[in-house]
Amino acid sequence: MSGKDRIEIFPSRMAQTIMKARLKGAQTGRNLLKKKSDALTLRFRQILKKIIETKMLMGEVMREAAFSLAEAKFTAGDFSTTVIQNVNKAQVKIRAKKDNVAGVTLPVFEHYHEGTDSYELTGLARGGEQLAKLKRNYAKAVELLVELASLQSSFPGLNVPLLISSQSWMRGSEKSSIG
Amino acid sequence: MLEGAEFYFNVDHGYLEGLVRGCKASLLTQQDYINLVQCETLEDVKIHLQTTDYGNFLANETNPLTVSKIDTEMRKKLCREFEYFRNHSLEPLSTFFTYMTCSYMIDNVILLMNGALQKKSVKEILVKCHPLGRFTEMEAVNIAETPSDLFNAVLVETPLAPFFQDCMSENTLDELNIELLRNKLYKSYLEAFYKFCKNHGDVTAEIMCPILEFEADRRAFIITLNSFGTELSKDDRETLYPTCGKLYPEGLRLLAQAEDFDQMRRVAEHYGVYKPLFEAVGDGDGDTRLVLIFYKHKVQMNVLAFNRQFHYGVFYAYAKLKEQEMRNIVWIAECISQRHRTKINSYIPIL
Numbered sequence: 001m002s003g004k005d006r007i008e009i010f011p012s013r014m015a016q017t018i019m020k021a022r023l024k025g026a027q028t029g030r031n032l033l034k035k036k037s038d039a040l041t042l043r044f045r046q047i048l049k050k051i052i053e054t055k056m057l058m059g060e061v062m063r064e065a066a067f068s069l070a071e072a073k074f075t076a077g078d079f080s081t082t083v084i085q086n087v088n089k090a091q092v093k094i095r096a097k098k099d100n101v102a103g104v105t106l107p108v109f110e111h112y113h114e115g116t117d118s119y120e121l122t123g124l125a126r127g128g129e130q131l132a133k134l135k136r137n138y139a140k141a142v143e144l145l146v147e148l149a150s151l152q153s154s155f156p157g158l159n160v161p162l163l164i165s166s167q168s169w170m171r172g173s174e175k176s177s178i179g
Numbered sequence: 180m181l182e183g184a185e186f187y188f189n190v191d192h193g194y195l196e197g198l199v200r201g202c203k204a205s206l207l208t209q210q211d212y213i214n215l216v217q218c219e220t221l222e223d224v225k226i227h228l229q230t231t232d233y234g235n236f237l238a239n240e241t242n243p244l245t246v247s248k249i250d251t252e253m254r255k256k257l258c259r260e261f262e263y264f265r266n267h268s269l270e271p272l273s274t275f276f277t278y279m280t281c282s283y284m285i286d287n288v289i290l291l292m293n294g295a296l297q298k299k300s301v302k303e304i305l306v307k308c309h310p311l312g313r314f315t316e317m318e319a320v321n322i323a324e325t326p327s328d329l330f331n332a333v334l335v336e337t338p339l340a341p342f343f344q345d346c347m348s349e350n351t352l353d354e355l356n357i358e359l360l361r362n363k364l365y366k367s368y369l370e371a372f373y374k375f376c377k378n379h380g381d382v383t384a385e386i387m388c389p390i391l392e393f394e395a396d397r398r399a400f401i402i403t404l405n406s407f408g409t410e411l412s413k414d415d416r417e418t419l420y421p422t423c424g425k426l427y428p429e430g431l432r433l434l435a436q437a438e439d440f441d442q443m444r445r446v447a448e449h450y451g452v453y454k455p456l457f458e459a460v461g462d463g464d465g466d467t468r469l470v471l472i473f474y475k476h477k478v479q480m481n482v483l484a485f486n487r488q489f490h491y492g493v494f495y496a497y498a499k500l501k502e503q504e505m506r507n508i509v510w511i512a513e514c515i516s517q518r519h520r521t522k523i524n525s526y527i528p529i530l
Contacts, residue, residue, distance in 0.1 A: 128405025
């Protein structure tokens with residue numbers, strides 16, 4: 001029992017009951033903190049695992065997409081300027097939503113399609129099938145990118161509360177071990 | 180043109196024919212392709228190309244070497260050769276050359292139209308135009324506001340003017356989807372080119388007409404194939420088919436009604452030339468292989484054009500074979516640079 005953590009109190013029965021109530025409150029608070037830090041840790045680990053998986057998949061998908069671009073160029077010639085010229089509205093858009101984990105709000109991105117494909121008839125006379133495959137591959141890559149962005153933006157959002165709550169829990173357990 | 184071209188041809192065109200045959204002899208052979216396929220990096224590709232007729236065309240390129248640099252330099256070389264032929268040609272060979280460049284001009288015009296409509300700077304677009312399709316009025320494109328103005332002010336002077344006549348409805352071009360416009364222009368161009376060759380007669384007609392017929396039919400097949408599942412209506416589709424091929428008129432009508440690949444195959448089976456091509460496709464992954472098979476057939480026809488003398492087809496065939504060679508080299512270079520070697524042998528061998 002260290003000297004500085006002593007609470008000055010008048011030894012009476014009522015003071016004892018009050019102290020017991022305070023102790024109980026402190027213990028409940030500490031348990032809640034532990035639960036919070038556990039939930040955050042769990043979510044953190046899940047996100048981390050998903051990030052690693054997505055990143056590995058991303059490498060494969062990008063490689064596939066770049067190769068299908070080369071294939072499309074082989075059959076259809078150089079269509080890059082046509083594509084760049086005809087850009088108007090975005091077809092794939094992102095909605096940002098909020099997700100609540102143990103009191104911490106995390107941003108989540110989800111993609112949605114809007115509008116028609118303005119490049120439907122490109123490559124009508126040559127290379128149309130390769131272009132369709134190319135569009136599919138890059139669409140997959142974009143979806144993966146959105147997922148990765150969502151995961152990576154929630155990463156620091158989780159990190160800080162996790163550290164704070166685990167620190168508080170540590171301090172709390174120090175104090176309670178003394179008391 | 181009188182029969183017996185061998186009497187008159189060399190007077191005007193003998194020098195150029197000799198030159199183009201020399202150029203053809205320097206196309207990459209199967210051995211060269213095997214060497215290229217075994218390269219590990221783009222630097223190796225450059226070294227191998229130095230031993231061929233390409234020589235030191237990449238000598239002035241700074242590091243790092245990219246596939247697009249190789250592509251640009253090859254295209255510049257082809258253009259230099261082509262311009263040389265063109266500058267030394269006499270009529271009617273010069274008209275023939277003009278017809279050859281029309282297809283590139285069509286692509287350039289579509290690009291310029293798009294850019295002018297979107298108020299992009301002309302200089303950026305000019306850089307991306309195909310050099311073989313240059314025409315003098317190119318820089319004047321940005322004065323026009325709408326496609327119709329563009330036509331009336333600028334394009335009327337180019338060799339493409341008659342092709343636009345067929346596509347215009349009430350003298351306006353505005354409503355047409357740009358891709359439909361491109362394909363309609365190409366259809367008119369192909370038909371005009373075919374008529375020119377046929378009227379010229381003699382060996383040129385014997386060589387060029389089958390090549391152009393195949394090109395027309397190939398386009399019809401590919402357009403049909405690519406329009407399955409899009410919003411292109413059957414009538415629209417039919418207006419895009421060039422009529423100078425073997426499929427005209429019954430085949431084109433049947434093709435316009437086709438709904439899937441098997442129906443298309445059945446149409447092709449009525450024609451002796453196309454039946455074996457479609458049979459070679461087999462089942463399953465029909466589409467990609469069909470495109471490659473068409474390319475192979477085209478290359479074969481172009482190579483056969485060199486078996487006869489005294490006709491203009493050699494120039495057309497040389498340009499097309501050179502383009503195919505460029506595509507092959509770019510394909511191999513891409514496979515090497517992306518380290519994705521599974522399909523590296525899908526180039527089309529020429530000689």
